[in-house]
Each structure stands twice: as structure tokens, then as C-alpha cells.
Amino acid sequence: MVFTTKSAQIVFVYRNQLATNMPTFEEIVEKAKNFKNLPSKEEFLEFYGYYKQATVGDCNIEEPEDEEKKARYNAWKSKAGLTADDAKAYYIEVYKKYAPQYE
Template sequence: MKANTLEEAVALTKKFTSKPSNEELLKLYGLYKQATEGENQEERPGGFDFVAAAKYNSWLSFKGKSKSDASADYIDLVNSISEKYL
């Protein structure tokens, strides 16, 4: 089963029977946010909220990537990891 659109890729991730690695989850998060919202304009999380900081940094790592490129990369990533998690 391969996804061809961002919506299909998101739906496919919901069918995963096991959880992807933290690295994969962060990359999925960053690409999704870049594809749907564009550049990260949020304030950097402070304190000891390491999960929020990791998500923020992942999204920030795709700065400059167009929404359409981020969407295509997200779809490619989901398709490549789906074999492991379906």
C-alpha cells in the first residue's frame, strides 16, 4: 500500500501496528508541519520540555523547504517506513 497524497500518507501512519523510532517520528513531525504550515514561526520552547524542543528543532531543520517539497518528502518517508510498521 503506497500513499500518493499527504492525506493518504497521514492516513497510512494511523494504520501502523507498531511505533516508528523517535528519529522517524521527529522527521515525520517536522516534514508534516513544514508541509502544512510552512516556516516555523513559533517561539522556541523553554525549560525542561525536551519533547517540545525536539519537535521544534525538527520542524526548524526543514527551514527553506517549500510546502510542496516537504509534502513530497513526507509521502516518500511514510512509503519507505510503512513496510516496517504495517
């Protein structure tokens, strides 16, 4: 099978996970919540943006003034336009990238 974009490759992998015994998005989220060490702020925001896009869709709140909340808002807003499946697939890829150093 030939893919033209990285996004198409990731979605294919995600859909393949659904058809096999590989962990689901929800299982991966639980594993990430239970990391032994906390990810850096930047790494957390990467997880957060994809999680919100996967579970809520495009950012639907006003930009907050608080700096910490604004960082989360920006992480989520930066994922606008991704489908839920795309966002889940990217979240799983982010998990795979960071899991070895935090599990």
C-alpha cells in the same frame, strides 16, 4: 526528463502522484497515523518536521524549554525553506521508507 537535484526529482514524483491514482499526501498522513507499531522517536521526528513544514510552513513559534517539545521544534525548524510541495514529497518518501516495517 533530466533532473539536477534530488529535490526536483521528488517534487516531480509528488506532482505525478497528484495526476494519477496514487495516494495523496493527506491519505499517506492517515496511513502513517495508523501504523500498527510506533516508529522510533527519531523516525517520528522525521515525519513531524516534514508534516509541519508541509501544513504550516516555516517554524513560526518560539523555541520551547520542554525537551520533548524542543525536539519537535528542532525537527520542524530544520525543514525551513522547503516549499509545501517539497515537504509533502519528502514526507511521502519518508513514509515509503518506514511503511514496510510498521504497517
